[in-house]
Amino acid sequence: MPEGHTLHRLARLHQRRFAGAPVEVTSPQGKFAEASEVDGRVLVRAEAYGKHLFHHYTGVGSVHVHLGLYGTFTEAKLPVLAPVGQVRMRMVGGTHWTDLRGPTRCELLTPDQVDAIKARLGPDPLRRDAKPERAYEKISASRTSIAALLMDQSVLAGVGNVYRAELLFRHGVAPMLPGRSLDPVTWKEMWTDLVALMRHGVRVGRIDTVADEHLPHVTGRAPREDRHGGEVYVYRRTGQPCLVCGTPIAHRELAGRNLYWCPVCQPE
Template sequence: MPEGHTLHRLARLHQRQYAGVPVEVTSPQGKFTDASAVDGQVLVKAEAYGKHLFHHYDSAGSVHVHLGLYGTFTEAKLPVLPPVGQVRMRLVGGTHWTDLRGPTRCELLTPDQVDAIKARLGPDPLRRDAKPEQAFERISSSRTSLAALLMDQSVVAGVGNVYRAELLFRHGIAPMLPGRSLDAVRWKEMWADLVTLMRHGVRVGRIDTVADEHLPHVMGRAPREDRHGGEVYVYRRTGQPCLVCGTPVAHKELAGRNLYWCPVCQPE
């Protein structure tokens, strides 16, 4: 599932390519039945909150997109080509067009419905209005593991499996540490690090978490080959040596998701 940096990257792209002018909105697949309600309307703003993307229109409401596990946008310059595959929504602007396929949600919402979605989300590290103390309030009062809390979108919005694993490693925290055992100073450090990592992800379009001294050309190792891209410490590196101490990276399932950590660098 795409993590928060991907949605913010898409929001910036759509803001740049489509905002401020009337756009053509259709549903070649036919499943986005409200496409006609926004077709020809001015796209006022595209914004992301966590893993949610919103296209706000002049007077017709907002299109809400959640990509889920399989959703993707494909972007291209005009002219428009015939649809390929199951296109849920097609957006055509002045110079570009984009197709949305396979999302979990693609729906037209009222302002109140948009506010309701945002209200149930935790602070988003990529938003200027984020309040990290709200997340800490939830974390510090919970016996649930930090690994689970960081994946809870009502605690922190936009963090997925990669950022979860890498953030805990970078701060030497055992994944199963109860939230209430984390102190405020350490959370402040983790939040600042998360903001930095995710902003980098928006800029480059991938997740990089390793320090300069652990990059492939410095360590004399092969670059990581993975469809997620980027250089990471533990994510999807089960059994491989930790880049810091050499211990095999551990793995287990937690709440149906894969969890990765170094038993030595992240002691119980």
């Protein structure tokens, strides 16, 4: 599932390419019935909140998109080509067009419905209006593991499996530590680090979490080969040596998701 930096990159891209002018909106697949209500309207603003993307239009409301596990946007310059595959929504602007395939949600919402979605989400590290203390209030009151809490979108919006694993490693926090045992100083450091990591992800389009001294060209190891891209410490490195201490990276399932950590660098 795409993490928050991906949605913020999309919001910026759509803002740049489509906002401020009427947009042609259709549903070649036919499953986005409200496309006709949006078609021809001016896209005022595109924004992301966590893993949610919103296109705000004049006089009609907002298109809400959640990519889920399989949703993707494909972008191209004009001229428009015939749809390929199951295109849920197509947007055509003055210079570019984009197709949305396979999202969990693609729907037209009222402003109140948009506000309701935002209200049930935790702070998004990539938003200027984020209040990290809101997340810590929930974390510090919970017996649930910090690994599970970081993936709870009502606690923290936009963090997925990669950022979760890497953030915990970078701060030496054991994944199964109860939230209420995480001290406020550590949380403040984690939040600051997460903001920096995710902003970097927005800029470069991938997740990089490894410090300069542990990069392949410094240590002599082979670069990471993974469809997710980027250099990471523990994510999807089960059994491989920790880049810091050499201990094999551990793995288990937690709430149906894969969890990775170093038993030495992140002691219980």
